[in-house]
Amino acid sequence: xxxxxxxxxxxxxxxxxxxxxxxxxxxxxxxxxxxxxxxxxxxxxxxxxxxxxxxxxxxxxxxxxxxxxxxxxxxxxxxxxxxxxxxxxxxxxxxxxxxxxxxxxxxxxxxxxxxxxxxxxxxxxxxxxxxxxxxxxxxxxxxxxxxxxxx
Numbered sequence: 224x225x226x227x228x229x230x231x232x233x234x235x236x237x238x239x240x241x242x243x244x245x246x247x248x249x250x251x252x253x254x255x256x257x258x259x260x261x262x263x264x265x266x267x268x269x270x271x272x273x274x275x276x277x278x279x280x281x282x283x284x285x286x287x288x289x290x291x292x293x294x295x296x297x298x299x300x301x302x303x304x305x306x307x308x309x310x311x312x313x314x315x316x317x318x319x320x321x322x323x324x325x326x327x328x329x330x331x332x333x334x335x336x337x338x339x340x341x342x343x344x345x346x347x348x349x350x351x352x353x354x355x356x357x358x359x360x361x362x363x364x365x366x367x368x369x370x371x372x373x374x
Contacts, residue, residue: 250275251373256353258366260293267313273301277315277337281364293321293362295335295355309343319357333357339368347372 250269255262261283269275278296297317304310319335320326334357341351349370356363 249374252370253373254368254370256366256368258353258355258364258368260362260364260366261291263366263368267299269301273303275299275301277313277317291322292324293319294323295319295337297335297337299337310341311343311349312338312340314338319362321362333359333362339370341370 252267252269254265254267256265257263258281261281263279263281265277265279267275267277276297277299278294281293281295283291283293295317297315299313299315299317301311301313315337317335317337319333320330323330336356337353339351339353341349343349349372350368351370352365352367354365
């Protein structure tokens with residue numbers, strides 16, 4: 224009897240509040256950038272009202288044969304120009320780690336911030352600079368890249 228009453232209360236509460244479903248992210252972006260720290264491949268998704276998640280993988284081959292890899296994942300906010308609709312930008316904060324293969328299973332996590340400014344060249348294709356900042360100055364980076372929107 225308790226289970227029946229509990230089920231009835233939950234059902235009536237959900238109909239009274241007019242519960243809505245969660246929006247599944249459908250706005251995706253992929254991109255490629257080239258900076259001082261190497262080549263970067265990234266992907267992002269937007270959930271609602273400009274808020275979303277982004278992540279990237281960056282690799283750099285040194286002259287002495289050493290290979291370094293960097294990973295970043297964080298939340299971000301995307302804004303678009305009101306009168307200048309071809310311009311948009313992103314700003315985000317997240318976690319950054321490096322040399323994941325050689326450091327596994329202990330990953331050195333750091334806080335990181337990423338921002339970009341983009342200009343729409345063609346439909347769904349944007350170009351522009353980005354800035355990536357970490358606590359360690361030798362891991363910070365600036366560069367220029369392409370972004371393609373999949374929506």
